Amino acid sequence: MTENKTPADPLVLGGQTLGSRLFIGTGKYSSDALIPAVAEASGAEVVTLALRRLDRSNPRGDILTHIPARMRLLPNTSGARTAAEAVRVARLARAAGCGDWVKIEVISDARNLLPDGYETAKATEILAREGFTVLPYVNADLYVARSLVSAGAAAVMPLGSPIGSNRGLAAKEMIAILIAEIPLPVIVDAGIGRPSQACEAMEMGAAACLVNTAIATAVDPVAMARAFGRAVAAGREACLAGPGRVLERGAAPSSPGEGALTGFLQGES
């Protein structure tokens, strides 16, 4: 992405103009050394991170050294089980010097890893008031999404399917409702397993997609990152182009009915 050129179809979030509508994560890579090439191939401009206790015995080194300087960091609050814990993690992330964007993630159900909408809305309200650009990760629930609008969220990030599952747009109908009803960018986060699913989300009118596991666990993460970047761009372009109509039944020829050499299509229009 060229930094000093205004993108044709920008996504504006927290006052930032983004040319790519693919956000990527940095978890689960077999080697963090893959991340610069993944970031480059994806074209993404936003990248998620987590915060953990500093552990001398951790051999992985500093994740920040692998992230291109051009990218906007989006720390998550993973590990938080309550609004208060999410607020604490967000403040620490800001203190670590990586800007004021935060993905609120509040999960207390360890089996299903589903986000707690009530606690998420409470954390969103507190952090938005403190000047954070708050991107809350939630179930695709209309009432939760409305509470996030009131709380000052910059976007709403519904899950496509359970986190890390690569099962795609299981929540498709509910996401479509959010896209229709919520006056904020809807960013599909979690569960997207294939570029075709990211493309579909964008065709539906999603503002962006956040993809981590599907890229990180691919056989070739760099090639998969490129495929996701193209799929998100294609889906966005299709959305703006306006998909054609769907027939409820029957068929309609794509070629003219008149002037056929045989009588096969006579009488069709």
Place this chain on the structure above:
Amino acid sequence: MTGNATLILNGEEHPHAPGMTVASLVASLAQSPAGVAVEINGAILSPELFAQRQVQPGDTLEIIRFVGGG
């Protein structure tokens, strides 16, 4: 606890050394203080204060940094 010579670092007892500062403690754990945040006795400490803030025996510190995540 062995007298007053320890602090709590990331939930575990850690030896306290005379003259210890937050900066020296961070330096003993991380190659660089970049991307590190510190909470001392429940309050976030601004990075520019790491060098001057003495660590006292009995202090509770959380020292965190970024890792890969989604």
